[in-house]
Amino acid sequence: MNSAESNTSKTQPVTKNSSTVVTSQVNVATPAPMSDEHVVAKGETLFSIAKNFGLSVDELKKRNNLSVDTIAVGQKLVIK
Numbered sequence: 001m002n003s004a005e006s007n008t009s010k011t012q013p014v015t016k017n018s019s020t021v022v023t024s025q026v027n028v029a030t031p032a033p034m035s036d037e038h039v040v041a042k043g044e045t046l047f048s049i050a051k052n053f054g055l056s057v058d059e060l061k062k063r064n065n066l067s068v069d070t071i072a073v074g075q076k077l078v079i080k
Contacts, residue, residue, distance in 0.1 A: 040075045053079050 038049060046069055050060040057069070063078045071077070 036078065036080045038077045038079050040071050040073055040077065042073050044071070045069075046071055049077065055079075 038053070040049070046057050046060055046066075049071075050057045053060075055063075060077065060079075061067075061069075
């Protein structure tokens, strides 16, 4: 899980004889909020960034007019 995601705990209540009993707890990963830009961090690749934002590498390259797979730390990429 990356730093842009967070864990949210949700309980699943079950009603029995007019009383609520918590039977289990489920952790739900929340995806990173959609933003217009992403700044490349050390260790990131086009593949990892595309995956985090639900895009294909080709779509991410197209949105940023990239003809090669090389990106640099600190580079701003258009996401939307």
